Each structure stands twice: as C-alpha cells, then as structure tokens.
Amino acid sequence: MELLKGFEHFVSQNEPLAPFTWLRIGGAAEYYAEPTNVNDLAEVVRRCREHDIPVRLLGNGSNLLIRDEGVPGMVIRLNHPSFSEISVSGQTVTAGGGARLAHVISTAVGAGLAGLESLVGIPGTIGGALHSNSGSHGSDIGQWTVKVEAMTRSGEVVQRSGEELQFAYRQSSLDELAILKAEFQLESVDAGELTRKMQKLWIMKKSSQPDGDQSTCCPFCNASDMSAGTLIEQAGLKGTSVGGAQVSESQGNFIIANADATADDVLRLMDLIRSRVHEVLGIELQNQIVVW
C-alpha cells in the first residue's frame, strides 16, 4: 500500500492498543507507528497528511480510553530511545517527549534539582504530562517548563517558549501534533534531602492510588475546589459498577477495569457518575481522561 511504502519496518496495520494503555481495554489502531527518529516521524506525518489520514499520539496510555471499535487512522508512539533522552546542564533538565516522567524526576532529584518531585507517582511520558499539564500536591509540570520542541501536523519542527507556553489546571497551549522535547528550569538544593522528600511524596501518592497491578484510570478533573474523588464519594458511588467496570472501593476518582470489562462499560460508568454527581451535588464533572 502506498501509505506504508518504505515504512514497513516501523508501521503496522490493525495493531491492538489495549496492551499500551493502563486500562488494558479497547480496540485496535488502523495504522500504528513507532518511528526510530524525528525524520521518520516527519515522513509518516507528511504521508498521512497527503492521504488525509488522521494522526494521534500515544504516550504511556495512562490517560486514555480506547473505544472497543478501535481507532481509525494512524496512532504514533514515541517509544524509540531516540525520543527518550534525558540530560542535565546546570539547573536545566532536558527530556524527550517519550521519556517516562518517573525517569526524568529521578534524574532531576539525583542531580539535586528540585521542582518536578511533586509529580512523583504520576504514570506517563513527558509528552502526555505536558499535553494536559499533569500535576499533584499543588504543583504541575507547566510551572517548570521553559521550552518545548514540537512537531506540527504538517511535519515541521517548531520551538515554543515564553509567552507561547501557557498552562492552566490540566490544560496547556501545546496543541501541536507531537511534543518532541522539553526543557525544565529547576532549583538547586541538597540531593539527599530532596531524595527523602521525594520518597515521602511517593508513599503519599501510592497510598492514594488503587493497587499497582489493577487496570485503572483517573477519569475526571477536580471541580469547584473539591477533588473529583471526594465528590464521587459524597455522591455515594464508591464500589458502583457497570458491567466489568467499577469505581474503586478505596479511591473515588479511579475506575478499575476488571478482566471482563469493555471500554463501553467504562463509558457507561462515567456517564452514571457524571449524572449522579450532578443530581446529588449540582456539580458538572469534566473528563480528565482522553477518549479515542
């Protein structure tokens, strides 16, 4: 096929996406690519544009719900090591869009650079975290970000800095197709003390999440200065299930996908939660999770 010509070594068809997501459910991508470098990525993006094929970026799948019927078009994952490089220079940490947030945090902390440690325990990649300005413990990734390199939908590489970088609660101005690289300006502190702080934050974070081996997602944003978890608990929804999808018994804003769950079960459970919270508390919950 014309679209795939020359890309056979890193593009596949009808690729199941469930194994790449934290919920481990949902259908396949019509086309799936793991480019090995920026040039390959640009070529695929341009070829898809020529053929009018929609393109989506997949990070670590911790904020994604893939519908059961799958995803039309091309899904690209920056899984090659060339997209995951991390380096430190003075107080600046530079990381690829495919780098795991956890690796970037531990590199910064090891170098005695403070700021990102508040995000410890959030699963995902730098690209995914910047896309929705991930945050925790009153801090978010945007506040430390000084420069971003991204690829546009026409395959052009652009730099964003200063006024072009705007972040708000779970939102960023980065609407380019792919986040390729980011620079974080951090604060020098004692590495030993910082490591102890990160360990404490990690324990707190883990105690607020369901067991690590469960297939899970964090479906809603906080609302009206209240955590979504508290609102869901106040609406009496802990443990509520639809098909194989269940609101966590321990943490309100987590949905667990049991072995027999479908993406449709999760969507129906989310609808039920939204309407019950609105009915009981008069508050409209907004999705945090991205639905494909």
Ligand SMILES: Cc1cc2nc3c(=O)[nH]c(=O)nc-3n(C[C@H](O)[C@H](O)[C@H](O)COP(=O)(O)OP(=O)(O)OC[C@H]3O[C@@H](n4cnc5c(N)ncnc54)[C@H](O)[C@@H]3O)c2cc1C
């Ligand atoms: C157990 C658990 C705990 C969580 N705790 C928190 C928390 O405390 N705080 C918080 O903010 N979130 C939390 N989340 C949500 C999630 O971890 C974050 O949103 C995370 O940053 C998503 O990153 P990802 O790489 O997994 O992105 P994905 O889920 O793969 O993608 C999410 C979105 O980002 C886009 N994207 C991914 N990579 C790129 C890229 N390189 N360029 C452009 N766009 C890209 C995708 O297209 C998609 O729209 C939690 C999720 C789970 C499962």
